[in-house]
Amino acid sequence: xxxxxxxxxxxxxxxxxxxxxxxxxxxxxxxxxxxxxxxxxxxxxxxxxxxxxxxxxxxxxxxxxxxxxxxxxxxxxxxxxxxxxxxxxxxxxxxxxxxxxxxxxxxxxxxxxxxxxxxxxxxxxxxxxxxxxxxxxxxxxxxxxxxxxxxxxxxxxxxxxxxxxxxxxxxxxxxxxxxxxxxxxxxxxxxxxxxxxxxxxxxxxxxxxxxxxxxxxxxxxxxxxxxxxxxxxxxxxxxxxxxxxxxxxxxxxxxxxxxxxxxxxxxxxxxxxxxxxxxxxxxxxxxxxxxxxxxxxxxxxxxxxxxxxxxxxxxxxxxxxxxxxxxxxxxxxxxxxxxxxxxxxxxxxxxxxxxxxxxxxxxxxxxxxxxxxxxxxxxxxxxxxxxxxxxxxxxxxxxxxxxxxxxxxxxxxxxxxxxxxxxxxxxxxxxxxxxxxxxxxxxxxxxxxxxxxxxxxxxxxxxxxxxxxxxxx
Amino acid sequence: xxxxxxxxxxxxxxxxxxxxxxxxxxxxxxxxxxxxxxxxxxxxxxxxxxxxxxxxxxxxxxxxxxxxxxxxxxxxxxxxxxxxxxxxxxxxxxxxxxxxxxxxxxxxxxxxxxxxxxxxxxxxxxxxxxxxxxxxxxxxxxxxxxxxxxxxxxxxxxxxxxxxxxxxxxxxxxxxxxxxxxxxxxxxxxxxxxxxxxxxxxxxxxxxxxxxxxxxxxxxxxxxxxxxxxxxxxxxxxxxxxxxxxxxxxxxxxxxxxxxxxxxxxxxxxxxxxxxxxxxxxxxxxxxxxxxxxxxxxxxxxxxxxxxxxxxxxxxxxxxxxxxxxxxxxxxxxxxxxxxxxxxxxxxxxxxxxxxxxxxxxxxxxxxxxxxxxxxxxxxxxxxxxxxxxxxxxxxxxxxxxxxxxxxxxxxxxxxxxxxxxxxxxxxxxxxxxxxxxxxxxxxxxxxxxxxxxxxxxxxxxxxxxxxxxxxx
Numbered sequence: 001x002x003x004x005x006x007x008x009x010x011x012x013x014x015x016x017x018x019x020x021x022x023x024x025x026x027x028x029x030x031x032x033x034x035x036x037x038x039x040x041x042x043x044x045x046x047x048x049x050x051x052x053x054x055x056x057x058x059x060x061x062x063x064x065x066x067x068x069x070x071x072x073x074x075x076x077x078x079x080x081x082x083x084x085x086x087x088x089x090x091x092x093x094x095x096x097x098x099x100x101x102x103x104x105x106x107x108x109x110x111x112x113x114x115x116x117x118x119x120x121x122x123x124x125x126x127x128x129x130x131x132x133x134x135x136x137x138x139x140x141x142x143x144x145x146x147x148x149x150x151x152x153x154x155x156x157x158x159x160x161x162x163x164x165x166x167x168x169x170x171x172x173x174x175x176x177x178x179x180x181x182x183x184x185x186x187x188x189x190x191x192x193x194x195x196x197x198x199x200x201x202x203x204x205x206x207x208x209x210x211x212x213x214x215x216x217x218x219x220x221x222x223x224x225x226x227x228x229x230x231x232x233x234x235x236x237x238x239x240x241x242x243x244x245x246x247x248x249x250x251x252x253x254x255x256x257x258x259x260x261x262x263x264x265x266x267x268x269x270x271x272x273x274x275x276x277x278x279x280x281x282x283x284x285x286x287x288x289x290x291x292x293x294x295x296x297x298x299x300x301x302x303x304x305x306x307x308x309x310x311x312x313x314x315x316x317x318x319x320x321x322x323x324x325x326x327x328x329x330x331x332x333x334x335x336x337x338x339x340x341x342x343x344x345x346x347x348x349x350x351x352x353x354x355x356x357x358x359x360x361x362x363x364x365x366x367x368x369x370x371x372x373x374x375x376x377x378x379x380x381x382x383x384x385x386x387x388x389x390x391x392x393x394x395x396x397x398x399x400x401x402x403x404x405x406x407x408x409x410x411x412x413x414x415x416x417x418x419x420x421x422x423x424x425x426x427x428x429x430x431x432x433x434x435x436x437x438x439x440x441x442x443x444x445x446x447x448x449x450x451x452x453x454x455x456x457x458x459x460x461x462x463x464x465x466x467x468x469x470x471x472x473x
Numbered sequence: 474x475x476x477x478x479x480x481x482x483x484x485x486x487x488x489x490x491x492x493x494x495x496x497x498x499x500x501x502x503x504x505x506x507x508x509x510x511x512x513x514x515x516x517x518x519x520x521x522x523x524x525x526x527x528x529x530x531x532x533x534x535x536x537x538x539x540x541x542x543x544x545x546x547x548x549x550x551x552x553x554x555x556x557x558x559x560x561x562x563x564x565x566x567x568x569x570x571x572x573x574x575x576x577x578x579x580x581x582x583x584x585x586x587x588x589x590x591x592x593x594x595x596x597x598x599x600x601x602x603x604x605x606x607x608x609x610x611x612x613x614x615x616x617x618x619x620x621x622x623x624x625x626x627x628x629x630x631x632x633x634x635x636x637x638x639x640x641x642x643x644x645x646x647x648x649x650x651x652x653x654x655x656x657x658x659x660x661x662x663x664x665x666x667x668x669x670x671x672x673x674x675x676x677x678x679x680x681x682x683x684x685x686x687x688x689x690x691x692x693x694x695x696x697x698x699x700x701x702x703x704x705x706x707x708x709x710x711x712x713x714x715x716x717x718x719x720x721x722x723x724x725x726x727x728x729x730x731x732x733x734x735x736x737x738x739x740x741x742x743x744x745x746x747x748x749x750x751x752x753x754x755x756x757x758x759x760x761x762x763x764x765x766x767x768x769x770x771x772x773x774x775x776x777x778x779x780x781x782x783x784x785x786x787x788x789x790x791x792x793x794x795x796x797x798x799x800x801x802x803x804x805x806x807x808x809x810x811x812x813x814x815x816x817x818x819x820x821x822x823x824x825x826x827x828x829x830x831x832x833x834x835x836x837x838x839x840x841x842x843x844x845x846x847x848x849x850x851x852x853x854x855x856x857x858x859x860x861x862x863x864x865x866x867x868x869x870x871x872x873x874x875x876x877x878x879x880x881x882x883x884x885x886x887x888x889x890x891x892x893x894x895x896x897x898x899x900x901x902x903x904x905x906x907x908x909x910x911x912x913x914x915x916x917x918x919x920x921x922x923x924x925x926x927x928x929x930x931x932x933x934x935x936x937x938x939x940x941x942x943x944x945x946x
Contacts, residue, residue: 204696208794217758223677223879226809227779228770229759234782237713240706285690285800286702288834297701306700309707310797311788316805321681321842323807323879324783327758332789334796336699361761369794406696406796 006393008143009453013135013446020135020449021118021442023053025111027093027127028120034070034094034163043159046093047071050130050157057134058141059155065175067167070094070159074178077137079152084460086152088181088417090410091130091188092161095122096434103436116442123440124431129187130157132426132445136452143453150460154181158409161188165409169370172416181419183383183459186410187448189425191402192273194441197395198402199388200423202376204305205337206407207346207368211239211354212330214363219315219324226325230361233314236329239357243307243333247293250307250335254349258340260376262303269379269401270298283429302403306336336405343371372407375414375421386458387422387451394450424451479866481616482926486608486919493608493922494591494915496526498584500566500600501593507543507567507636516632519566520544523603523630530607531614532628538648540640543567543632547651550610552625557933559625561654561890563883564603564661565634568595569907576909589915596913597904602660603630605899605918609925616926623933627654631882634661638882642843645889654892656856656932659883660921662898664875665746667914670868671875672861673896675849677778678810679880680819680841684712684827685803687836692788692797699798703834706787709802712830716780716806720766723780723808727822731813733849735776742852742874743771756902775876779809809878816844845880848887848894859931860895860924867923897924 032046033039047064050073054062059075073093079086098108098121106112111120118128137149144150156179158168172179192198215232216225245251262270275298281287291300300306314329316322335346347368358364377384379401391399404423414421426448432438486493505519506512520537523546527535532548546566552559571581571594579585584593591601610622617623629652631641645652665671688705689698718724735743748771754760764773773779787802789795808819820841831837850857852874864872877896887894899921905911 206696206796208796210794215759220757220759221879222779222781222783222807223679223809223877225757225759225774226781226807226878227777228762228764228773229754229757230761230763231781233785234713234716237710237782237785240710241714243707281702284693284698284702286688286693286698286834287836288703288832289701290703290832290834291701300701301698304700306695308695308699308704308798309710309788310695310795311790311799312706312710312802313786313790315782315784317784317786317803321683321805321807322783323679323681325781326784329785330790332794334695334699334794336696359761359763361759361763363760404696405699406694 005143006454009139009450012139012142013449013453016135016138017446024118024128024131027131028111028122029109031109032094032122032159033097034160036097040070043070043094047073047159050093053134054155057138065171067160067171069163069167072156072158072171074175075155077149077153079150079460080146080148084151085182085462086154086180087456087459088154088156088179088184088413088419089133090156090184090186090413092126092158093130094159094162095125095127096162098436098438105437113442117439118442118445119437119439121438123438124427125433125438126161126188128440128445129425129427129448132448133187133452135449137456139449139453140456144457149456151456153456154179161409168409169412169416172412176416179417181417184410184413184417184419184421185455186421186423187425188408189404189423190427190429190431191425192400194428194444196274196400197391197397198400199384199391200402200404200425201379201384202339203374203404203410204407205341205343205374205411206372207335207337207343208333209347209350209366209368210330210332211236212328212365213358214328215361216325216327219327222323222325229325230359231325232362233326233329235358235362236312236314236331239354240309240312240331242357243309248290249292250305252307252349252353255305255346257345258342259305259338260340262299266303266379267299270296270302273298273400273402301405303338305338305341308334310334336407337374339374339376341374343373373411373415375411377420377422381420382462383420383459384422386462387424387455390454390458391424391451393454394447424448424455478616482612482923485612485615486922486926489608489611490919497591497601497604500604501584501595502582504582505567505595505632506570507633509570513543516543516567520546520632523566526607527628530611538644540633540644542636542640545629545631545644547648548628550622550626552623552933553619553621557624558655558935559627559653560929560932561627561629561652561657561886561892562606563629563657563659563886565599565631566603567632567635568598568600569635571909578910586915590912591915591918592910592912594911596911597900598906598911599634599661601913601918602898602900602921605921606660606925608922610929612922612926613929617930622929624929626929627652634882641882642885642889645885649889652890654890657883657886657890657892657894659894659896660898661881662877662896663900663902663904664898665873667901667917669747669873670864670870671873672857672864673875673877673898674852674857675812676847676877676883677880678814678816678847678884679845680808680810680816681806682820682823682839682841683803683805684709685801685838686831687801688834689798689800692800695796695798702798703832704798705835706799706802708831708835709785709787709804712827713782713785713804715830716782721763722765723778725780725822725826728778728819730818731815732778732811733813735772739776739852740772743769743775746771746873746875774878776811778811778814781807783807809880810847812847812849814847816846846884846888848884850893850895854893855935856893856932857895859935860897860928863927863931864897864924866927867920897921897928899924
């Protein structure tokens with residue numbers, strides 16, 4: 001076998017994998033649980049550990065950025081060619097809470113390797129996936145003989161993702177100049193399965209609101225008044241019932257305005273994925289599917305906007321009964337948004353829909369929280385094609401496409417920086433994010449290293465880096 | 474003015490009113506709050522006080538009946554004529570909780586008379602209205618020269634009405650032979666207003682249920698699964714929304730089976746009442762009416778069956794938001810029933826309605842509590858006519874007809890004893906039942922005495938006491 005660049009990358013990775021894993025295990029020992037105030041010092045220690053390691057990796061600039069919450073780590077390694085594209089990698093160094101008694105087979109913060117898997121809280125979400133970029137860039141340099149990467153490489157690793165990234169947008173806005181990039185690579189997702197390497201091309205956005213309905217000034221007797229005045233719980237239920245039509249489409253007028261529909265090619269690509277609906281239902285802890293008519297389950301969760309009620313309450317909820325007409329009711333709704341939908345427009349549409357439906361005698365208030373925009377990179381986007389080529393070289397298999405139904409802080413990077421977002425993740429559904437016995441498959445972790453090693457060359461080869469911007473949604 | 478029987482009654486009442494009020498004040502000093510365990514001894518003391526007073530009044534038989542909760546008082550005074558009708562008077566000697574700091578102008582258990590009103594907890598609900606029967610029967614005997622009443626008079630005064638009468642049905646069943654009666658007179662209601670004496674002809678029944686819907690086995694992520702599996706809160710809302718049609722009629726198939734519709738005469742009689750909807754809305758703490766098409770507010774609350782949601786909850790109800798598809802939802806429903814409706818039939822109808830509407834993937838359970846049947850005495854019922862004549866003699870005004878929208882333990886008496894239920898109450902809406910500064914109007918209290926004094930003669934004149942039974946609903 002002749003020495004190709006790919007062989008050189010693999011040889012380098014083989015030679016350094018033991019030290020790479022030792023380092024990762026060290027990092028995983030730090031219980032950087034952002035949701036638990038008692039671990040604040042650990043989260044800071046985790047940031048400092050990473051900053052030191054990125055310095056050792058060779059990044060000329062490494063900084064720990066304070067926020068009003070937990071610190072983030074920023075690193076930058078400029079390309080030699082000033083016209084090379086700039087790439088920003090996003091990840092996070094905080095982890096979900098974990099305790100042995102939750103059902104772990106071993107201590108969550110004492111990493112162990114069993115059967116080719118590394119078990120520890122954060123192994124897949126997200127320390128493992130952040131960390132493969134360190135060996136990845138070293139392998140890229142070793143295999144290409146460069147002193148600096150083929151792209152200007154920036155890393156932003158936040159410390160509050162598991163707490164809802166409350167200060168992330170402000171952080172990105174504050175440092176927008178330092179973070180400026182042609183492409184954002186998010187390494188905080190997964191792929192279809194061990195056997196099916198995939199690239200995620202977008203995430204849904206999110207708009208959330210709470211609607212409170214007021215009827216009588218206080219709870220009143222259902223015998224004396226029942227059947228003769230409006231009941232705010234009934235009206236809240238009618239609003240929720242009216243959210244969808246009989247086709248399970250969202251019935252708020254204007255909700256679908258601007259929605260980028262799936263192309264025939266995208267639908268065909270979704271359909272090619274080895275999707276087992278029974279298996280999926282088990283993951284959903286559900287016994288039947290239900291959703292928008294004319295769409296498959298994958299289309300529904302990845303590419304269609306939705307309305308869900310996340311919580312609802314009003315009147316008496318204790319044991320037994322209480323014969324009242326309740327004074328008020330509250331509904332919490334969330335809307336998943338897809339490319340082309342504008343959260344401000346959705347807010348306006350929901351406000352007028354609710355106002356139009358409520359009868360005399362019912363007063364209401366609606367509060368919207370901060371929205372997250374959807375992100376979607378078209379299949380033909382050159383940067384996405386670069387990522388697919390890099391992953392294909394690492395996995396030596398065809399790479400397929402997925403999307404992510406959830407919503408994440410990556411959308412803030414897209415928004416503030418105006419750059420398209422690509423997703424490079426090697427985690428698989430069995431990795432147990434947020435669950436006991438979280439693990440990462442070592443083979444896949446090293447494929448992540450290898451993909452990163454190829455990716456900077458692939459992106460550096462883009463003739464016109466500005467092209468990416470023109471394709472941003 | 475010649476000495477008519479009515480003059481004789483009035484003279485007797487005038488002569489004894491001071492002692493009557495002193496006694497009532499004594500009784501009102503006993504804080505017989507059945508809902509507060511610390512007052513259990515007071516509730517027993519109240520029963521014993523009443524038993525002693527009924528003995529002094531002349532009832533040959535007086536007993537304190539124990540229950541698994543608070544004691545009831547039973548008294549019986551047989552008519553001399555063994556073929557005379559038997560009448561059972563129902564009331565209660567327990568009261569709602571009360572404390573000066575709730576907004577009372579004087580101590581709730583230190584009765585005071587101001588401006589012709591007696592202020593105390595229990596003054597109207599229900600001690601005052603029970604107690605007018607003591608002076609009433611004495612005035613009846615004095616004015617007619619009888620040694621025993623013209624009817625066999627029984628009293629049953631329970632001690633747990635303000636706690637939902639949990640042991641009342643069992644008590645009535647246990648003592649059904651002793652309580653047997655041709656007519657039941659409930660003195661625990663009111664009349665239209667100070668200026669408008671009325672007789673209530675019925676109460677609505679009540680069926681209550683709780684429906685729990687189960688979707689995913691646990692809360693699941695609305696990003697990963699939203700839009701593709703059924704949401705139990707959405708389905709609960711759809712059930713509630715489907716309870717009524719666009720005419721605000723209850724849409725459960727079979728719900729109206731057997732309903733005794735209002736006659737044109739009854740509707741006309743309701744319409745003659747001086748009803749002020751704006752005033753009623755203030756009492757309802759509401760700003761608009763809403764109810765079954767084709768019916769007035771009074772018809773809706775008195776004579777039409779209803780479905781109300783009393784409480785509902787599911788998913789996240791804390792501050793902020795949580796992007797989940799909730800695992801379950803619960804709905805508490807109550808149905809007010811009118812004459813002709815059968816609670817067992819309603820339960821069956823609701824069960825199949827719910828089962829038919831819920832989609833695959835949603836499991837549900839329905840629990841029904843003990844139901845209360847409706848009671849209604851037809852306008853032409855001879856015993857009702859006797860009551861109207863007695864009240865007309867006392868008030869010297871035309872007596873009109875009302876109904877009661879709520880439901881009460883009187884229905885148990887109707888059920889177990891098979892006797893029609895009539896309502897003799899002199900309380901008015903401003904009396905403040907369950908509220909601070911509860912009071913009774915002394916003039917009306919004495920009209921209650923007077924009505925009772927005439928009523929036993931009127932009922933004793935009924936040619937065929939069994940006639941009442943033939944008119945029972």
